[in-house]
Amino acid sequence: MRIILLGAPGSGKGTQAVVISQRLKIPHISTGDIFRSNIKNGTELGKKAKEYMDKGLLVPDELTIDIVKDRLQQEDCKNGFILDGFPRTIPQAEYLDNALKEMGIKLDIALNIHVPDEEIIKRMSGRRVCPKCGMTYHTENNPPKKGNLCDGCGSEVVQRDDDKEETVIKRLKTYHDQTEPLIDYYTKQGIVVKVDGTAGIEATTQDVFNALGVK
Ligand code: AP5
Numbered sequence: 001m002r003i004i005l006l007g008a009p010g011s012g013k014g015t016q017a018v019v020i021s022q023r024l025k026i027p028h029i030s031t032g033d034i035f036r037s038n039i040k041n042g043t044e045l046g047k048k049a050k051e052y053m054d055k056g057l058l059v060p061d062e063l064t065i066d067i068v069k070d071r072l073q074q075e076d077c078k079n080g081f082i083l084d085g086f087p088r089t090i091p092q093a094e095y096l097d098n099a100l101k102e103m104g105i106k107l108d109i110a111l112n113i114h115v116p117d118e119e120i121i122k123r124m125s126g127r128r129v130c131p132k133c134g135m136t137y138h139t140e141n142n143p144p145k146k147g148n149l150c151d152g153c154g155s156e157v158v159q160r161d162d163d164k165e166e167t168v169i170k171r172l173k174t175y176h177d178q179t180e181p182l183i184d185y186y187t188k189q190g191i192v193v194k195v196d197g198t199a200g201i202e203a204t205t206q207d208v209f210n211a212l213g214v215k
């Protein structure tokens with residue numbers, strides 16, 4: 001299955017993508033995670049991306065598109081993939097459509113995980129992430145089993161640099177201006193399914209699997 005995840009920052013895209021990826025055995029491709037790993041490794045791309053990310057802005061399309069192109073051509077994407085955080089602009093969506101067309105494939109579904117802005121602002125202050133393996137936690141909704149150590153790899157979980165309240169508010173504005181129009185774009189292709197992202201992590205997962213037709 002070829003899936004893209006729409007939804008505001010903090011709507012739960014990463015949380016659900018990990019579960020979908022495990023269940024369907026397809027790779028989880030997050031442009032945000034790719035940028036963060038470049039920042040951690042001090043690459044040129046990471047340095048450029050960080051300037052935008054810290055301000056709650058999108059990284060320019062020309063830095064983003066090539067990464068995805070390379071990734072989709074790798075062997076493990078043969079049976080499907082789940083794109084988390086890409087596309088985020090109309091030009092990225094048009095680019096993706098063309099790239100898939102060249103590869104002779106199509107998207108199956110665009111999941112729109114919906115959460116109101118007020119709820120997102122409340123949620124983000126509690127998010128913690130594992131810097132090593134990328135697992136996502138929440139101090140109240142989904143804490144690690146042992147203190148602040150990742151369940152998967154034992155590393156200490158941390159707060160993301162862009163999860164400060166003022167940056168979250170900017171990211172939401174960026175989302176409404178530049179990314180939300182994609183809901184219309186993919187509605188015209190007939191592939192959008194809306195999922196309630198406020199229902200708690202497991203209930204949302206159930207809705208996601210219903211939407212995907214996975215039992
Ligand atoms: P990215 O990393 O993609 O961030 P984002 O879209 O802002 O989304 P988040 O990762 O913040 O949230 P999420 O939806 O994954 O939620 P999560 O599962 O963590 O991008 C970061 C930056 O990189 C962008 O701002 C931009 O600068 C740049 N970038 C990335 N891609 C780009 C692109 N294509 N073009 C240009 N720039 C790009 O969940 C959030 C919290 O809520 C967690 O603590 C979780 O435990 C909790 N939670 C999840 N679900 C539930 C639930 N159902 N109930 C209660 N709590 C829940």
Ligand code: MG
Binds near residue numbers: 013014015030032
């Ligand atoms: Mg994420």
Ligand code: ZN
Binds near residue numbers: 130131132133153
């Ligand atoms: Zn970990």
